[in-house]
Amino acid sequence: MRPESSQTLLSVENLNVSAGSEELVHGISFDIRRGERVGLIGESGSGKSLTCLSIIGLLGGGLSAEGRIRLAGAAPAQAPLDGEPQALDLLTANENELSGIRGNRLSMVFQEPMTALNPLMKVGDQLAEVIRIHRPQASDLRAEVIQLLTSVQIPEPGPTSRVYPHQLSGGQRQRVMLAMAMANGPELLLADEPTTALDVTVQKRVLELMSQQVNNAGSSLLFVTHDLGVVSEVCDRVIIMRHGRIVESGSIDRVFTDPEDPYTRALIAASGLETHPHTGRLLTLESAPEAVQTRPQAAGAHPTGARSPAAEPPQAEHLTLSADESGTVFNRVSEPAIRVRDLTRRYGKQRLFGAGRTVTALRGVSFDVARGQRFGIVGESGCGKSTLLRLLAALDQPTSGEIEVTGASVVGRPERKLRWLRETVQLVFQDPMGSLDPRMSVTDIIAEPIHRASRQERQGRVQQLLEQVGLPRSAAGKYPHEFSGGQRQRIAIARALATKPEVLIADEAVSALDVSVRAQVLNLLDDLVEEYQLTLVFVSHDLNVVRHSCDVVAVMNAGRIVECGPADQVMESPRHPYTAELVAAIPRVREGAR
Amino acid sequence: MTTLPPRLPLTSGAPGSVRRPPRRRGGTPLVVAGGTLVAGVVLMALVSLVWTPQDPTATDAVNRLAAPSAQHWLGTDGLGRDIASMVLAGSRVPLLVGLGTVAVGFTIGLPIGIVAAMTDRGAGMWLMRGNDILQAFPALLLAIVLAAVFGPSTLTAVIALGLGLAPGVARVVRSGTLQVLSREYSLAARAAGRGPVYLAVRHVLPNIRGILIVQASVGFAIAILAEAALSFLGLGTPPPTASWGRMLQDGQSVLQIAPLTVLWPGAAVAVAVLGFNLLGDGLRDRFDPRMEVTR
Numbered sequence: 001m002r003p004e005s006s007q008t009l010l011s012v013e014n015l016n017v018s019a020g021s022e023e024l025v026h027g028i029s030f031d032i033r034r035g036e037r038v039g040l041i042g043e044s045g046s047g048k049s050l051t052c053l054s055i056i057g058l059l060g061g062g063l064s065a066e067g068r069i070r071l072a073g074a075a076p077a078q079a080p081l082d083g084e085p086q087a088l089d090l091l092t093a094n095e096n097e098l099s100g101i102r103g104n105r106l107s108m109v110f111q112e113p114m115t116a117l118n119p120l121m122k123v124g125d126q127l128a129e130v131i132r133i134h135r136p137q138a139s140d141l142r143a144e145v146i147q148l149l150t151s152v153q154i155p156e157p158g159p160t161s162r163v164y165p166h167q168l169s170g171g172q173r174q175r176v177m178l179a180m181a182m183a184n185g186p187e188l189l190l191a192d193e194p195t196t197a198l199d200v201t202v203q204k205r206v207l208e209l210m211s212q213q214v215n216n217a218g219s220s221l222l223f224v225t226h227d228l229g230v231v232s233e234v235c236d237r238v239i240i241m242r243h244g245r246i247v248e249s250g251s252i253d254r255v256f257t258d259p260e261d262p263y264t265r266a267l268i269a270a271s272g273l274e275t276h277p278h279t280g281r282l283l284t285l286e287s288a289p290e291a292v293q294t295r296p297q298a299a300g301a302h303p304t305g306a307r308s309p310a311a312e313p314p315q316a317e318h319l320t321l322s323a324d325e326s327g328t329v330f331n332r333v334s335e336p337a338i339r340v341r342d343l344t345r346r347y348g349k350q351r352l353f354g355a356g357r358t359v360t361a362l363r364g365v366s367f368d369v370a371r372g373q374r375f376g377i378v379g380e381s382g383c384g385k386s387t388l389l390r391l392l393a394a395l396d397q398p399t400s401g402e403i404e405v406t407g408a409s410v411v412g413r414p415e416r417k418l419r420w421l422r423e424t425v426q427l428v429f430q431d432p433m434g435s436l437d438p439r440m441s442v443t444d445i446i447a448e449p450i451h452r453a454s455r456q457e458r459q460g461r462v463q464q465l466l467e468q469v470g471l472p473r474s475a476a477g478k479y480p481h482e483f484s485g486g487q488r489q490r491i492a493i494a495r496a497l498a499t500k501p502e503v504l505i506a507d508e509a510v511s512a513l514d515v516s517v518r519a520q521v522l523n524l525l526d527d528l529v530e531e532y533q534l535t536l537v538f539v540s541h542d543l544n545v546v547r548h549s550c551d552v553v554a555v556m557n558a559g560r561i562v563e564c565g566p567a568d569q570v571m572e573s574p575r576h577p578y579t580a581e582l583v584a585a586i587p588r589v590r591e592g593a594r
Numbered sequence: 595m596t597t598l599p600p601r602l603p604l605t606s607g608a609p610g611s612v613r614r615p616p617r618r619r620g621g622t623p624l625v626v627a628g629g630t631l632v633a634g635v636v637l638m639a640l641v642s643l644v645w646t647p648q649d650p651t652a653t654d655a656v657n658r659l660a661a662p663s664a665q666h667w668l669g670t671d672g673l674g675r676d677i678a679s680m681v682l683a684g685s686r687v688p689l690l691v692g693l694g695t696v697a698v699g700f701t702i703g704l705p706i707g708i709v710a711a712m713t714d715r716g717a718g719m720w721l722m723r724g725n726d727i728l729q730a731f732p733a734l735l736l737a738i739v740l741a742a743v744f745g746p747s748t749l750t751a752v753i754a755l756g757l758g759l760a761p762g763v764a765r766v767v768r769s770g771t772l773q774v775l776s777r778e779y780s781l782a783a784r785a786a787g788r789g790p791v792y793l794a795v796r797h798v799l800p801n802i803r804g805i806l807i808v809q810a811s812v813g814f815a816i817a818i819l820a821e822a823a824l825s826f827l828g829l830g831t832p833p834p835t836a837s838w839g840r841m842l843q844d845g846q847s848v849l850q851i852a853p854l855t856v857l858w859p860g861a862a863v864a865v866a867v868l869g870f871n872l873l874g875d876g877l878r879d880r881f882d883p884r885m886e887v888t889r
Binding site for chain 1: 777778779781782783784785786787788789796797800801
């Protein structure tokens with residue numbers, strides 16, 4: 001840790017944020033010293049983003065902030081230690097004063113780099129604009145822009161400065177955002193979930209870059225996130241928020257090794273996917289506090305999903321993609337529940353004279369999934385995992401290749417010959433809002449897959465399912481918007497189980513959930529897989545989740561499976577370079593914390 | 595103001611975390627103003643069914659072009675008919691035409707739009723190209739042709755205007771349907787073994803009802819205006835049934851001496867069209883997701 005600096009840069013005192021009569025942030029206070037890197041952690045609805053937006057004066061309409069946010073007077077070198085001559089209250093400052101500060105002394109990096117950049121302006125022009133606004137006398141903007149882009153490791157900064165944001169990848173856009181934020185050497189950089197929309201390998205690079213930039217400029221950093229692992233990579237001190245209050249704050253090593261508040265303890269347990277020492281179930285907000293206290297210190301650094309050994313399928317072979325990049329059949333078993341051979345899916349049409357553009361999403365994928373197995377598929381965005389799922393559920397047809405589910409082919413069959421499949425295979429999607437029709441009642445949603453049943457039978461089954469997924473019976477008559485994200489995902493799971501399927505396909509089913517809710521939903525999935533004797537195909541970008549929930553994991557990259565084997569083996573001794581990169585990129589809660 | 599996870603504004607049991615964009619209720623000024631005007635016109639039509647100050651078809655050779663009086667509130671026209679009664683009774687035809695036009699337009703346009711969105715590329719594309727051809731045909735010209743062939747009547751006007759409305763409806767419905775079909779709940783319904791009819795009825799229609807309401811109210815306004823134009827040209831409802839458009843035509847010949855004879859029916863058309871347009875705009879603000887920029 002760097003030496004204690006007595007110079008406070010920003011001090012938030014008794015900040016309240018309210019929407020109308022409803023108070024969302026309840027009188028929080030904290031300081032940020034010069035050069036300090038503070039992580040503001042909380043789950044959705046904790047008020048962390050509102051706090052961040054209050055500081056930079058960008059609260060949306062209908063929201064009002066009270067209290068004091070004091071920004072110390074300019075230039076650390078000149079400011080005398082005793083008095084801070086021109087301290088400014090950011091909440092009472094007028095728009096002119098704020099404009100002079102934003103992008104100059106304070107700057108911000110947003111979550112979604114596509115929407116935060118102007119799509120109609122070239123990247124270089126946007127950077128030049130930021131410099132020109134605050135330093136009108138700056139000469140040779142072009143050179144400065146190139147230098148900024150170089151500093152954020154954009155390859156070929158010259159040509160890149162002349163392209164539009166949509167021509168860049170997500171990671172590159174976020175780097176451009178970072179360059180913009182750092183253009184005028186801000187004293188405080190605010191970052192609101194800056195890497196959440198990025199793949200892990202890209203996230204790692206962007207985080208490293210951000211740390212380095214902040215260090216070089218001597219800036220302070222306020223890093224808002226829900227991800228404890230990400231925070232431990234960049235911050236010195238953390239503030240944990242919940243329901244608009246600060247529950248705990250302190251140096252990151254102290255908070256993560258010896259959390260005082262039960263919520264912090266539970267949060268750390270849930271984000272590390274820690275399991276209960278006796279039951280082997282994931283710790284949730286309710287079960288974590290006492291379990292963590294009784295946890296023996298030497299409990300393994302990583303949990304391994306506890307499973308009833310009875311139904312353990314034979315150990316899968318650990319294979320990587322063969323050198324000629326074809327022909328490898330992963331996880332080969334006899335009498336598989338799902339059998340996929342040489343599956344290829346190409347989008348777009350090859351026109352006459354080769355003018356058409358095609359994108360190949362899957363290139364000759366072959367694997368088996370044994371009955372009762374939990375098969376995980378891991379990969380970053382664009383690797384073809386969603387395409388694969390749609391093909392497995394026969395919601396799309398492959399360009400070539402073969403898929404058999406419980407022994408019968410699903411390729412090239414018309415819909416009316418797939419009735420059996422609709423009862424055998426069910427899906428749970430990522431977005432718990434988008435996967436439930438907002439205009440349908442919960443009963444109608446859950447009963448959707450049940451054909452040819454009387455009203456009574458449907459209602460009886462819905463009640464039974466609601467109970468199984470842990471929702472009250474009264475939920476039946478409500479509509480999706482009346483539920484939280486975790487509850488909505490439970491409804492989606494109930495719908496998927498309505499026909500008592502044999503195969504359940506979960507597409508990023510817990511990715512949109514808060515960590516504490518994630519543990520509950522994963523526990524539920526575990527229970528139901530056991531109860532219904534399901535074969536589970538679980539797709540995620542999150543290696544840790546897959547490791548917990550699955551027996552076998554397949555790693556996908558660029559439309560191929562590059563490695564497949566028992567989940568623990570693949571995670572601990574990855575053989576394919578891509579897997580190794582993926583494993584290394586996972587943000588971890590600081591080692592000292594464990 | 596999103597916190598993470600991106601598409602998930604709520605956590606379980608977090609009081610104070612429930613934040614939704616301020617919901618616009620039914621009472622926006624546009625909707626109130628439009629609704630009041632429309633209600634006024636509908637009230638006129640209903641009243642005229644049971645009572646008018648005078649018989650709107652009775653001519654009175656002595657009292658031609660009379661000034662407003664106790665007996666003739668708004669005076670009389672060139673044939674001595676009571677203008678107040680005619681304006682009242684004349685509201686029925688435009689409303690009927692509006693209703694009929696929207697019914698015909700939706701009966702044709704709605705299935706085309708949904709089927710075009712749901713069928714795979716080839717068939718859907720041909721359906722929309724056919725729709726484009728229909729759209730390229732001016733509705734008024736079609737009305738004139740139909741009137742020339744079958745004789746002018748309310749029915750021919752309704753059919754022609756309905757055919758004119760249908761392509762627009764089909765286009766809007768198709769885009770709305772495509773949006774609904776791209777949502778995961780539609781995928782889930784397919785995975786649940788539900789066919790296209792179920793999808794259309796249970797998922798698509800309820801979720802595009804907002805744009806349907808907007809289309810209907812705008813179609814109404816267009817139909818009323820077009821009916822007035824057709825009647826003015828003598829291609830709409832034939833005499834002696836009162837209609838605002840024909841009142842305008844009748845008054846045209848005496849415009850120099852009795853300008854009031856065209857003022858009242860003209861004002862009535864303006865009020866009705868304004869009412870439906872305001873209502874349509876107001877409802878669009880409420881329902882159309884593309885306009886939701888306030889978040």
